[in-house]
Amino acid sequence: MYRIGELAALYDIKADTLRFYEKHGLLSPSSRSDSGYRLYNQDDSERLKFILRAKAVGFSLNDIADLLSIEVDKSNRACAEVKGLVDTKLEQVEAKLAELQHFATSLKSLSNTCCGGPDSAEHCSILEALESSDQHIIAKKEHHHFSHSGHKD
Amino acid sequence: MYRIGELAALYDIKADTLRFYEKHGLLSPSSRSDSGYRLYNQDDSERLKFILRAKAVGFSLNDIADLLSIEVDKSNRACAEVKGLVDTKLEQVEAKLAELQHFATSLKSLSNTCCGGPDSAEHCSILEALESSDQHIIAKKEHHHFSHSGHKD
DNA sequence: ATAAACCTTAGAGTTTAATCCAAGGTCAAG
DNA sequence: CTTGACCTTGGATTAAACTCTAAGGTTTAT
Ligand SMILES: [Zn+2]
Ligand SMILES: [Zn+2]
Ligand SMILES: [Zn+2]
Ligand SMILES: [Zn+2]
Numbered sequence: 075m076y077r078i079g080e081l082a083a084l085y086d087i088k089a090d091t092l093r094f095y096e097k098h099g100l101l102s103p104s105s106r107s108d109s110g111y112r113l114y115n116q117d118d119s120e121r122l123k124f125i126l127r128a129k130a131v132g133f134s135l136n137d138i139a140d141l142l143s144i145e146v147d148k149s150n151r152a153c154a155e156v157k158g159l160v161d162t163k164l165e166q167v168e169a170k171l172a173e174l175q176h177f178a179t180s181l182k183s184l185s186n187t188c189c190g191g192p193d194s195a196e197h198c199s200i201l202e203a204l205e206s207s208d209q210h211i212i213a214k215k216e217h218h219h220f221s222h223s224g225h226k227d
Numbered sequence: 228m229y230r231i232g233e234l235a236a237l238y239d240i241k242a243d244t245l246r247f248y249e250k251h252g253l254l255s256p257s258s259r260s261d262s263g264y265r266l267y268n269q270d271d272s273e274r275l276k277f278i279l280r281a282k283a284v285g286f287s288l289n290d291i292a293d294l295l296s297i298e299v300d301k302s303n304r305a306c307a308e309v310k311g312l313v314d315t316k317l318e319q320v321e322a323k324l325a326e327l328q329h330f331a332t333s334l335k336s337l338s339n340t341c342c343g344g345p346d347s348a349e350h351c352s353i354l355e356a357l358e359s360s361d362q363h364i365i366a367k368k369e370h371h372h373f374s375h376s377g378h379k380d
Numbered sequence: 381a382t383a384a385a386c387c388t389t390a391g392a393g394t395t396t397a398a399t400c401c402a403a404g405g406t407c408a409a410g
Numbered sequence: 411c412t413t414g415a416c417c418t419t420g421g422a423t424t425a426a427a428c429t430c431t432a433a434g435g436t437t438t439a440t
């Protein structure tokens with residue numbers, strides 16, 4: 075049996091987090107002491123491990139609640155359900171990944187065109203790109219510091 | 228001069244969003260009508276364009292406030308400041324990207340080992356991986372459905 | 381003149397995952 | 411028996427970027 079602080083220490087999380095998980099239906103201690111302290115047993119600990127692993131692969135706490143509801147009733151649930159959750163999450167992650175990759179590409183191209191010097195930003199290529207009316211702002215890389223690259227002097 | 232709904236329509240955003248940007252100091256209409264309606268001029272419109280472009284490359288509204296404060300005082304600000312903001316953001320984006328890539332890899336490997344069939348999840352490889360005590364859960368791909376791949380029947 | 385569409389405000393709600401706080405009860409050591 | 415570490419509760423706060431609501435005033439078209 076672990077008290078809340080002990081279990082938290084075991085997994086390097088805060089006691090608050092455990093109370094939070096409890097409030098959100100992810101993990102309840104299997105018993106309480108006479109004075110009301112939470113007491114977690116080995117099964118609770120395993121369940122926490124499950125939660126933390128699921129978090130580590132990108133599931134939200136809501137997703138994890140779904141996973142746990144299957145986990146505790148495995149024999150009446152199908153592989154398809156589990157795989158569905160994983161695949162849905164994978165799609166979400168890949169969508170976000172695509173967005174961030176686009177950001178990274180744009181930011182790199184913005185960064186590349188700017189001299190980064192200590193002088194006036196009056197004709198900074200980054201600001202120009204953000205101001206400009208045309209659409210190439212992002213994916214296309216212009217120079218500008220090719221034409222004022224000496225403004226450092 | 229545009230009223231709030233007109234400007235919003237022009238950029239395919241909600242009037243609410245414009246009020247939100249105003250409340251957060253990003254964009255205020257240059258005037259008001261007699262009856263208190265917001266009136267945006269061409270400069271306001273350009274500033275909004277700037278904001279939306281910055282958003283499109285991954286900047287948060289807070290970042291954008293910083294960018295705008297440089298933009299309006301360009302001649303007294305340095306390229307270095309602008310590039311600094313871009314590079315900082317790029318680092319953040321790349322950190323997030325790495326995390327999501329890790330998620331994607333793990334999710335793919337989980338998905339690959341699971342048959343996704345309609346039968347009992349009692350020995351679903353995904354659940355097993357999340358339960359298991361060993362560390363390979365994520366990056367390494369085990370099979371399990373190789374050994375129970377027939378459970379569909 | 382009256383309805384529809386649009387505008388005003390302040391403030392609450394959404395999502396995610398905690399983290400922090402205050403006021404108080406409990407437990408082990410000295 | 412008192413100190414300090416730990417526990418209890420409910421509720422507030424954080425960050426991000428909106429989105430929505432309520433209760434009411436304005437504009438436009440018929
Ligand atoms: Zn420069
Ligand atoms: Zn520059
Ligand atoms: Zn299966
Ligand atoms: Zn499976």
